[in-house]
Amino acid sequence: MTLEFSARKRLGAFVYEAAFSAGDELVVLFGHSGAGKSVTLAMIAGLLHPDGGRIAVDGKVLFDSAVGVDLQPQVRNTGYVVQDLALFPHMNVADNIAFGMPAGINRRERVRELLEMFRLEGFEGRRPRTLSGGQQQRVALARALAREARILLLDEPFSALDESLRADLRRELLRLKERLGLTIVFVTHDLREAHLLADKLAVFDNGRLLQYGGREEIFRQPAARRVAELTGVTNILRATVERVDDDYATVDATGLQLRCGLPPGSSFAEADHADLAVRAERVILRRSVPAEPGLSNFVEAEIVSEDAYGASHTLQFATLGATRLLIDVEIAARPYEVLGIGQLKRWTLELPPEDIHMMPATDAGPTAP
């Protein structure tokens, strides 16, 4: 299955615009609530009409403003699952699943197949509200797939469940993707969920698709400061390019000299402004600056605050130079204990050149929190 999507719509002051395409893969639409993720699903499902654009699934045009095509949601053949599931409370599980099945097929046989696929055998006569949260979730998925849907649209389907159940269902979803070869569009505002599930990631903000690409690309090479912020980069430094040679650039980040790897295809020149993104878990703690010559990107800093999250600690450092830059460092619980960070507050931070991502500067102002 393939999905080609491009649409724009004005909803009062909210302007939506996005374009992306996908194959047999799981596309995660990520962003805060109100960023345009659910709007995208509603447009694919035919529940919301774009002002313009083109939407096609497997080559079949569902919407095209240029030629005036706008298919009804009833004939689009999408499997749409919403956050509160919207199971029909007055029907049993089997009737819920069979609701969307076209006439002429062997309903009983198909329902049996789906019950088996979603491990719901024995529950066919039960009302949805008598099932557990995870079972209800699986009924909703089975119902969405009962029409041999060409594309599965999932709008934060797991957000109401507790964490252990969510992990099970995520695995189930990945299994389903392998088995059925579907295009799945999955909406979430949970960064960890997005990272776990995504083949492709679409980052939305304020109605715009900021960046679309493979998961690693988005996480390692955010296109702009906002994408970096949304995908959990806490260290974003303003910098001016001083020198560019081959694959590296030397920059000045408010008094801090740093050597950074140049992202492929970038065109930074001397005196350009740049935003530097450094993930907190990429920063290395050292007891002192190594004596070997030719090494760069070390800076002395002291801990100003720390948060313990159980499995990991987030430490906020302030550099010791003339301008005190704030740099977050995330470290797992075990190294935290082994290194004795609880006692020792002064460290040398190493920002490896490969882990500093340069982005064209935006006018968002200084990063200091």
Place this chain on the structure above:
Amino acid sequence: MTVDRPGRRSIGGISADQPVFAAVAIASAAFAIFFLAPFAGLVYRAAQNRDVWHLLSADVARQALVLSLWTSTLSTVIAITFGTGVAYLLARSSFPGKALVDAIIDLPIVLPPTVAGVALLVAFGRKGLIGQPVDHWFGFTFGFSTLAVIMAQLLVASPFYVRAAKGGFESIDPQMTRVAYTLGASRTRTFLRVVLPQTWPALLAGIVLCWSRAMGELGATLIFAGNLQGRTQTMPLAIIQAFEGTSLGLDGAIALSLILLAVALTVLVLFRVLTRRAITTG
């Protein structure tokens, strides 16, 4: 077995509560007596006086009951036919002036029925806004006919149905209809298979309210339809006339009231049984 009460030592607090509790209990009892006394009085008078039972079968009583039953039922059917769609639109769509439409539908609930009667007369009476041209072109008058009875009931009672139905439709998660559409169900099929099965207890409540209100309609009917035995004289009008002594007298009024009481009780019990079934199967 002894139960350890953590609040044992604050006996002062508990005893301070007791007079309040006693006052509420007495007030509730008084209120209950106030509610039961009138109905007890009706039954008591009827039991004492054999004439009452005789009057139950009088022509006036029979005609009024038959008229009341079929006009109320017909106006309720009309309210369902036209009101269901209106209620669904009000619950599910937004359009300019929706708040105004909403308020206008509520108006007859708040307005005294006599005002509704005057308003009907001004609009559909022989000299009315619509009544006059209709009379002029077609030689047809609305007023003082059985049709006028139904119109009065419809105006006063149908808002109760629309209101209840709207509440029922609003309680359905809009996502449910959206999902039904993506599952291939047309609007009609979605309404019949998804919305209606979940809202029918609310619709039934609306039907009962509407029908009861139509059965009890007096003010608007009296003004717009008049009090003509066999044509516009419904039960409440017959009771008024009996009470004024021009037909069956006070005993007649009691007899007619008893009939209405019996009808009301039957409807209430039926409604309870039906909605309970709806809740247990729904």
